[in-house]
Amino acid sequence: MSFGHGQGGQGPSWGGPGSPDHDPYGARQSQGGYGSQDPYDPPASDPYGTQTPDWAALADASAARTRRKRWLLVGGGVLATGAVAAIVATAVVSMNGTGGADRGTENAAGQLPTSSADLPNQNGEPAPSFPSAAPLPPPDPKDFISSADKDKAPLGEDTLFPGKKLTMGDRVYLKSATTSTTNCAAATQGALGSVLASNSCDQVIRATYHKDGVAVTVGVAVFEREAQALKAKDQAQGGIASLSGGGVDTFCRAPSVCRKTTNSYGRYVYFTVGGFTSGKNVVKSDKDVYAIGDDLAEFTFRQILGRGQAQASAAATEPVAP
Structure with a gap:
């Protein structure tokens, strides 16, 4: 807020000559003083603005605003990440619905053992082998x-x-x-x-x-x-x-x-x-x-x-x- 001073610093000038309501600086106040709810305005007990501002309160208010901005940014990032994950999940589901599941099934089936010889031996012992002998020829009449x-x-x-x-x-x-x-x-x-x-x-x-x-x-x-x-x-x-x-x-x-x-x-x-x-x-x-x-x-x-x-x-x- 701006305050004007008269000549010789005799006191504040609240209006022009003959017009007590005139406020050339736009600083007209409501009844009750200078508006103590604004931390930038001097309190009513110091109408000349000579009291030092409460820098600690100002710092706390600034820090609070900074924290609010930070949480807003973090929250926005989380929401954005969730949205991207939802889009990816939807794309995967859509792909599976149009053949992805079939390919997955085919891949899984392709990885299954096709014979007993492909199964792992849990005992660590060699699997038994059986000699492949040709069948005997039929007897000669x-x-x-x-x-x-x-x-x-x-x-x-x-x-x-x-x-x-x-x-x-x-x-x-x-x-x-x-x-x-x-x-x-x-x-x-x-x-x-x-x-x-x-x-x-x-x-x-x-x-x-x-x-x-x-x-x-x-x-x-x-x-x-x-x-x-x-x-x-x-x-x-x-x-x-x-x-x-x-x-x-x-x-x-x-x-x-x-x-x-x-x-x-x-x-x-x-x-x-x-x-x-x-x-x-x-x-x-x-x-x-x-x-x-x-x-x-x-x-x-x-x-x-x-x-x-x-x-x-x-x-x-x-x-x-x-």
Whole structure:
């Protein structure tokens, strides 16, 4: 506040001459003095402003204002930080909602162990390993029909030549008679008997089939080992003796000429002898005799092979002994 002084410093000048309300400095006061509520105004007890201001109060007021400004700045910074964090959180949530969660799931799934080998060993001991061995090959059917030690399936007339007739394609042959004997030489003609005996033949099984005046007897000689059967086949002379009966008269006996075959598989040697029941000699142009003989030889081979396949299959499914 500004105070004016008269000449010679005689006292304050409150107005112009003749006008006590005139206040040229804008310092008009209300009733009650100079306004003691303003710390910059002199108190009423010192109307001339000669008393020293309360500097401590002024300093306290200034410090209070400074503290208020500082708290306002700090509070504003906290609010700003919170707002930024809220914006970032919202952006993360939005990103996750549009595929972020899927990527997180994929990443987590990609980090999971894919096999038991990837799992950590909590005991610190090496994980057990198992040797990868290739599966054993299936048994060879021929192994089971090459030795009596393995060939344990039932063997006889009914197993080799079942039923009452034989069908091969569109050809049907009737079975007339069957027989088996351990006297191998008795089922032969000529020198074949001695060949079978010298190679330790175990038995001979025979069956006769016929059709339209043609009859064929097939005989199977059984040995202990394949090697014996092969030797007997290579040494074979003469032939198997024809088997009559069951509606078929004697055939293929001297002096008739008949067709004969010899073959082997495993420990079995099989023979055929075929011709006309009338005693007529067989010539190369007699296709019916050749056809029935070939069909019976093929059927016998299949029967022997089937024995091996059945036993090999049974062995493959048997449990392994501990």
